[in-house]
Amino acid sequence: MESATTISQELFTTNNLWILISTAFVFIMHLGFACVESGFVQKKNVINIIFKNTMIPAIGLLTYAIMGFNLMYPGADFAGGFFGFAGFGISTDEAGLTSAYNPGYTYWSDFIFQGMFAATCATIVSGAVAERIKLVPFFIFTIIFVMLIYPIIGMWHWGGGWLKVAGFHDFAGSSLVHSVGGWGALAGAIVLGPRIGKFVGNSVRPIPGHSIPLATIGVFLLWFGWYGFNGGSVLSADPALLSLVFVTTSLGAAAGAVTAFFTSYFMFKSYDVSMVLNGILGGLVGITAGADVITPMESIIIGGIAGILIPFSVVFFDKIKIDDPVGATSVHLVCGVWGTLATGIFGEGKSLVSQLIGVGAIGAFAFGTAFLIFYILKVTTGIRVTEDYEERGLDITEHEMEAYKI
């Protein structure tokens, strides 16, 4: 990327346009999450998950405007630090709308692209706690998580904080977005406990999702949106880097599908479409940390290993009786950590030690705070619906509506 002083208005316009188009692509990921999660829950809880996943991006954008953006990007004064804050609200002067702000985007583009990312981590959590969490406590969690926890962790690396200085590399958020959401999902699933009837004695009773077509639409929309998620993270339309990122992203997803297919076939002797769908997502999450620093061949390896991890991880969480209806922890946490480490292994000039430090610090902070929030909510407002509500479903009991009249 040329320096800000020399970039032509033409290149600036193209770069900025790409960031905005990427924003729209990332937006569609929220629909992707809504479809995946509602497809994988029971018919009686569909309205509930849709309600959450519709409110989350709205909440995410507004809280990011209020303070998230300025927590995550507090400016050079806080470089290398753990925490910084540049004040409430968003605003800019004329210069913020030119390449003087950044050769890749205006201030507004910067805000809206980052803001669209912000809500993603809360959406990840909503899948893991589905079918049994109370609505209001969940929204309280969401607001705190999106407004404070996510931006603070983001600041450590993307905001120029201590992880940046420590040589940590997370291109588009295997750790900063996905594993943060995944840790929150794990914390929520633990504090809440499993759905009634999921674990009976030592056996696991599957509770199949109500619509695989809906889940499939969601996975494809996520893959589509990922071109903006990873592609936009190039922060310009630089042809060489952007085209590499498209290739690594695509091949990572493809490899995840294929290895999840084979692995689940060998493990379960069936062609399990839910595993393939999760394999794609695992491949995408896995590739996200290093999409800019690895070769296409390496992206196949990283995505392929992510696809292998998925079925093992799903079985593992079932075994330790953590009930995650949509597989959010397997996809976002396990593959997010894997992708971050893989960047240390394969990425040129990247250090596995730095990556380990990042994974550890982020995990400790994200899991710790999420656990704390959920726990405090549990002992104050309560976080779990009554048994009666859970059996009749949250749609009728919390929303007084039914998802389908078919």
Added chain:
Amino acid sequence: MESATTISQELFTTNNLWILISTAFVFIMHLGFACVESGFVQKKNVINIIFKNTMIPAIGLLTYAIMGFNLMYPGADFAGGFFGFAGFGISTDEAGLTSAYNPGYTYWSDFIFQGMFAATCATIVSGAVAERIKLVPFFIFTIIFVMLIYPIIGMWHWGGGWLKVAGFHDFAGSSLVHSVGGWGALAGAIVLGPRIGKFVGNSVRPIPGHSIPLATIGVFLLWFGWYGFNGGSVLSADPALLSLVFVTTSLGAAAGAVTAFFTSYFMFKSYDVSMVLNGILGGLVGITAGADVITPMESIIIGGIAGILIPFSVVFFDKIKIDDPVGATSVHLVCGVWGTLATGIFGEGKSLVSQLIGVGAIGAFAFGTAFLIFYILKVTTGIRVTEDYEERGLDITEHEMEAYKI
């Protein structure tokens, strides 16, 4: 924007590319409408609404090529006027494909972007008259509305007509597109009368939509498409303005969701997802007139008020016994008018008086002509299906098909 003579081929290429990408985004709004409307009708009328919403963009594009485009943009000879026409068909010379035509787009881009908008207003109507209108009269209405009424009104402002001169400002069509559709929806709903069983004595019997997931997909696709609808209306890829428009559009939608959530909770004591979905659309419609001339903070206020208007408006139309199965009048008419007025209140250098003139003139003409067309159709061909057809549903009776075999 630089003047046509000085713009570089590079900027012209980028600008034009954005207009075309916006066209594709606006196209996907037609799928959004199809999903919202089919999700909110009963299972027995799904094919019917899909049939309409599939034919409408096709009809819209073709009639716009035949005469709509040249009615809406008749050229400088008709500047400041009420009506103009530049002849049938579309064609251009070499110059029309360069920046000599416009620094932002070629003649073909101009046509296809505007043409994709055109059908939107008819789609809005189809939701309000759903579940009881006859197919052929509806198509006759659609053709007249899209081929004549919409372009004539559009010419008043965007085509350089009298409203332009009068200082009216409607950036991307809160009035020109959405309220025009909304007025048509209102006229149709009045002339048709309510569905059987909707109003019994003084009580309102809700007729729930058959699939909330489908409606949700629709709303998210509309939000996605709105980035092209508003973003493309910048008519170039100008970084400062385009990024502002993305921010105001996003925050308006988010604010609409949040305020519709609270308002409907206080009004109905339930977490009503259909209100939140309509709140998002209301916020988007509200922000559309002034997305280029307001600040992000103002966009939150405008979208937020739109979200508050939605539940009140839905209840109001129920009270006066106007039956609008999908809430098209609340979303497009009420919030369209609100957005246009809000531009006069908040927009720098905009006049509330000019906005009121525009709202009044557009309302009178759109509602008057739509009412007339529906009324003439009612007394000639008839516009309402028989009671028997309505009870058995339009899918079996008019289309001889069922939407689902589940």
Added chain:
Amino acid sequence: MESATTISQELFTTNNLWILISTAFVFIMHLGFACVESGFVQKKNVINIIFKNTMIPAIGLLTYAIMGFNLMYPGADFAGGFFGFAGFGISTDEAGLTSAYNPGYTYWSDFIFQGMFAATCATIVSGAVAERIKLVPFFIFTIIFVMLIYPIIGMWHWGGGWLKVAGFHDFAGSSLVHSVGGWGALAGAIVLGPRIGKFVGNSVRPIPGHSIPLATIGVFLLWFGWYGFNGGSVLSADPALLSLVFVTTSLGAAAGAVTAFFTSYFMFKSYDVSMVLNGILGGLVGITAGADVITPMESIIIGGIAGILIPFSVVFFDKIKIDDPVGATSVHLVCGVWGTLATGIFGEGKSLVSQLIGVGAIGAFAFGTAFLIFYILKVTTGIRVTEDYEERGLDITEHEMEAYKI
């Protein structure tokens, strides 16, 4: 397009960006196919078709990386030939990432755009053989078809082979993609035979699809993706040509919808939404070969004739007892051939004779090889599930899952 040596970095960046965005658009077509095909099959075979259509793009991308790309674009050494190969795998030097490679895109962009196309032809086949083919043999067919047959045919024209020299013109793949898939579909449907109960004596028993809304979502997503399919095939963001292609593509689809509506109404006296949906696809396929060399008016004619062909073709294949559950042969084969010939009729400077040669050669090779592969699979592994499996549905028998719990 300027020559590689003179193009500015600005234009190169914009061109390359468009190719990558087009890649994402083409990707979404895979979701479109998944939705159309799953919507048009019975409820009991939904998982099966989704499984296939999810694996196909993954397989397509990986095999294209392994050898497809280098078979299809073997380089100048093989110019004018029938077959060439540039070795396994993909890789590039620094120059491949600059405009020295091509003024429109980098090497990576070239690969990923072409790779996203590759799987399309196998997806087309999956619809025609749905509800009765065994999974593993289908995947074997897919791999051979995508890895060998499609790239070899592609090389003849787009790879600079003998059809290129012969003056054949197929802009974005009416023949090279759609008819190739259509021929494979025909071969598969013939070798497999019809579904049980489809043809009883001389009468045709329709087997309605399980969800028209799902099929509709698919068709709209395909139309959306087509802007990348045809638009990306401009191979740059050239304003004049790209905007023409958007117009011809849009009008072709619109005309197909309208004529399919009228034709099917006159033939069957019903408003058949499945015909309108197929008419849109037929219009799009028809326009694809000549989208760059015809006028908008001609695009209406070509798309309109495609829309007329659809209902006749559907009835014809039923009459000769070829069972194609989703109408893939009518849409992709019949309209693909029509579009290729239409380019010879309408396209300036194009020759109908060259087009006929191309259609014949491609048909002979694609149908011949596909038939052979299916036939060999039939006599070795077997390609058809047992009667019992077919009656109970492939979801329960092959996948041990159900698509819906509604």
Added chain:
Amino acid sequence: MKKIEAIIRSSKFESVKSALSEIGASFFTYKEVKGFGKQATEHVTYRGAEYDLGYIARIHIEIIVANDSAAKVIETIRKAAHTGEIGDGKIIISTIDEILSIRTSKSNESAL
């Protein structure tokens, strides 16, 4: 105790339901069923081939009543479901041995 089964037009369900509740018989069970009868089934088209949908969508109501209220319930259903057009449906009456309330363990009249 009598079991009364009524197979009625789906479109008449609301009026049967309110007629029953007017005479105080507001406890019953129903389900959607598909019926063949003299009424021609819906004639539909799919991709150019015509066929019969093969059934008419109907509602099947099941209501258990004491012997002496049976006549009234039957007449109420008959009136409310009647249109006079082919396809009105049937009412089937049979005698049951016993009805038992799961909640109270009471049976027959006292189970209702």
Added chain:
Amino acid sequence: MKKIEAIIRSSKFESVKSALSEIGASFFTYKEVKGFGKQATEHVTYRGAEYDLGYIARIHIEIIVANDSAAKVIETIRKAAHTGEIGDGKIIISTIDEILSIRTSKSNESAL
């Protein structure tokens, strides 16, 4: 009057339907039900955990006939629904008090 209920394989519905219409018994009501029996239910997997689907999808046919045609109808259904494999289903015959036509108010034989 007899009520004949047949619980058959979904895949045998078409052949039972046409067999019945051949003997002129083309008026009946049916619905989809789920059955447990000796036939093992479908064995399925979801996200790596195996389980039984818990039921077999079946069709439940209800047909009211005059006493003297009962034997023929029963035999027709039995033959058309028979495969010999476990899971063929059952036919249940019971006596009803009366069947009433909603349209004509006629009862029993004349209601059919």
Added chain:
Amino acid sequence: MKKIEAIIRSSKFESVKSALSEIGASFFTYKEVKGFGKQATEHVTYRGAEYDLGYIARIHIEIIVANDSAAKVIETIRKAAHTGEIGDGKIIISTIDEILSIRTSKSNESAL
């Protein structure tokens, strides 16, 4: 032979099913039905207007048993489906003429 019909809460289906299989009565047929009764139906809201969903989702179990096992089966269902809250449902017992196995052509006890 007795036909036992039980109309139970959907949420009690699993426990009834296992209770039945414990006493060896693991052959039966069930379907989803909608019930009206003393239990108030779900109160819902749609777009600001409140209304009653108009029914409670229930499971209807049908099981044919020999006369002497009827009492045990009835008691088993009653216990497993019991909560004591309004809405527990009913068990309906009636006498059938015959049950016939489609596969074996055997009838009554030997058809089970």
